[in-house]
Amino acid sequence: MFSAGLGRRRFLAGLATLAAAPAAARPDFILVQASTSLENSGFFDHLLPQFTAETGIAVRVVAVGTGQAIRNAANGDGDVLFVHDRGAEEAFVAAGFGTQRYDVMHNDFVLVGPEADPAGIGGGQDAATALAAIAAAGARFASRGDDSGTHKAERRLWSRGVPAGARWYLETGAGMGATLNTAIGMGAYTLTDRATWTRFGNRAGFRILVAGDPRLFNQYGIVPVNPARHPHIRADLVRIFVDWLLSPRGQAAIAGFRVAGEQLFFPNAGGSD
Amino acid sequence: MDTVWAIFREAIVLILIGDPDLWEIIALSLRVTLTAVTLACLIGLPLGALVGAFRFPGRTVAVVLLNTLMGLPPVTVGLLVYLMLSRTGPLGPLGLLYTPTAMVVAQTILVTPIIAALTRQVVEDLYAEYAEQFASLGVGAWARLTALLWDALVSLMTVALAGFGRAVAEVGAVIIVGGNINHVTRVMTTSIALETSKGNLELALALGLVLLALAVVVNAVVMGIRASAVRAAYV
Numbered sequence: 401m402f403s404a405g406l407g408r409r410r411f412l413a414g415l416a417t418l419a420a421a422p423a424a425a426r427p428d429f430i431l432v433q434a435s436t437s438l439e440n441s442g443f444f445d446h447l448l449p450q451f452t453a454e455t456g457i458a459v460r461v462v463a464v465g466t467g468q469a470i471r472n473a474a475n476g477d478g479d480v481l482f483v484h485d486r487g488a489e490e491a492f493v494a495a496g497f498g499t500q501r502y503d504v505m506h507n508d509f510v511l512v513g514p515e516a517d518p519a520g521i522g523g524g525q526d527a528a529t530a531l532a533a534i535a536a537a538g539a540r541f542a543s544r545g546d547d548s549g550t551h552k553a554e555r556r557l558w559s560r561g562v563p564a565g566a567r568w569y570l571e572t573g574a575g576m577g578a579t580l581n582t583a584i585g586m587g588a589y590t591l592t593d594r595a596t597w598t599r600f601g602n603r604a605g606f607r608i609l610v611a612g613d614p615r616l617f618n619q620y621g622i623v624p625v626n627p628a629r630h631p632h633i634r635a636d637l638v639r640i641f642v643d644w645l646l647s648p649r650g651q652a653a654i655a656g657f658r659v660a661g662e663q664l665f666f667p668n669a670g671g672s673d
Numbered sequence: 674m675d676t677v678w679a680i681f682r683e684a685i686v687l688i689l690i691g692d693p694d695l696w697e698i699i700a701l702s703l704r705v706t707l708t709a710v711t712l713a714c715l716i717g718l719p720l721g722a723l724v725g726a727f728r729f730p731g732r733t734v735a736v737v738l739l740n741t742l743m744g745l746p747p748v749t750v751g752l753l754v755y756l757m758l759s760r761t762g763p764l765g766p767l768g769l770l771y772t773p774t775a776m777v778v779a780q781t782i783l784v785t786p787i788i789a790a791l792t793r794q795v796v797e798d799l800y801a802e803y804a805e806q807f808a809s810l811g812v813g814a815w816a817r818l819t820a821l822l823w824d825a826l827v828s829l830m831t832v833a834l835a836g837f838g839r840a841v842a843e844v845g846a847v848i849i850v851g852g853n854i855n856h857v858t859r860v861m862t863t864s865i866a867l868e869t870s871k872g873n874l875e876l877a878l879a880l881g882l883v884l885l886a887l888a889v890v891v892n893a894v895v896m897g898i899r900a901s902a903v904r905a906a907y908v
Contacts, residue, residue, distance in 0.1 A: 476759070477770055
């Protein structure tokens with residue numbers, strides 16, 4: 401986060417304009433409403449400078465849960481949506497808030513849990529079986545509980561219904577990082593996207609216990625906000641951003657993002673609806 | 674203990690190295706909070722003095738209201754300001770959402786009741802002392818207000834500091850209306866929230882220490898001004 405790049409001049413300039421309010425009529429940047437996983441993993445710090453260097457277009461990111469990102473974008477508080485909940489993205493387009501949805505890249509969700517693994521799910525590849533084992537053991541499970549893409553994915557995995565109300569089922573109502581901190585603090589299992597987990601600094605003995613289930617597939621999509629609905633949207637700049645992300649250059653930039661040598665996002669542009 | 678020392682070391686390193694990103698975040702924190710506290714003083718000081726120095730119908734209600742609003746939940750204020758500034762909100766066309774200005778608005782709403790309520794108490798206590806003199810000298814309303822505010826100046830500096838403390842440490846409102854956008858609306862508290870969510874707990878705590886150091890500096894400066902004002906009053 402705190403890497404070099406901006407000079408002292410900028411700090412002084414910041415002080416000089418201590419009380420100045422910026423005008424924001426027709427900005428020359430685009431605002432992305434994005435999933436927290438893209439920000440917390442460091443992905444945007446890797447990707448966006450490349451885009452800005454090639455096109456001169458600045459990108460601002462508001463990183464919130466997918467549910468909140470979609471609501472913000474529906475209100476016109478963002479030019480483009482970059483999240484991971486296909487169903488909600490399609491509904492966003494169907495309701496006329498977005499113009500079209502494009503596949504960008506994918507990775508996967510993983511079930512993480514304490515070293516002791518009280519439900520004995522370690523090494524399994526079937527996520528639904530693992531969750532059933534957690535439920536049978538009454539072992540603690542921390543759920544995002546915030547309508548995020550990860551939360552939606554988790555709810556789909558409970559074959560016998562979401563155990564809302566069970567004493568061991570903890571709904572944090574918070575972001576991925578906060579939920580991981582809670583899970584680790586309470587020795588609870590949780591479902592996380594691989595990118596956030598790989599970059600996470602406070603693992604305290606927790607590890608990946610279940611991965612590789614096709615149902616843990618995690619698709620990221622991008623949806624330009626409909627300028628017919630919100631005329632202030634910079635549709636021209638968004639077009640350039642989307643085209644770049646889906647182009648071989650953008651897709652290569654996505655594949656080039658690595659944390660500790662591990663590739664975290666796999667480009668798969670081509671699908672759209 | 675090792676962790677505690679590691680956190681202290683990280684905080685000191687962060688300050689000493691003078692990382693440009695960190696300075697940018699500190700500068701924005703100060704800019705937003707000082708602007709908000711200044712606006713809150715411009716509204717809250719006269720408002721509190723009015724309620725403190727005059728008797729009018731509904732005054733008790735006004736006092737209760739001011740005291741209650743001191744406890745405004747920041748997240749609620751953030752949501753209200755978001756709904757106002759959102760593109761679909763009444764002030765949407767201004768395009769102020771996700772700007773430092775939006776953060777100033779939210780913090781001003783949070784801090785103004787604190788300034789007004791505490792000013793009301795200070796002025797009311799002072800007015801009890803001055804009431805007879807005002808009456809015998811036939812002092813007009815405007816002169817009464819300015820005299821009370823001027824004589825309470827030293828106490829009111831502490832009132833302003835209480836407002837500053839609330840605003841600079843607040844995260845719930847600014848993260849909603851500012852969006853924690855890197856290089857645009859990222860301040861100390863939202864950085865701490867972000868680093869916590871990345872699991873970088875040591876860095877988050879170190880940033881907390883930096884924020885505390887910042888508050889110490891601001892408090893020391895104001896107390897210095899206050900001390901010299903008190904000295905001047907007795908010369």
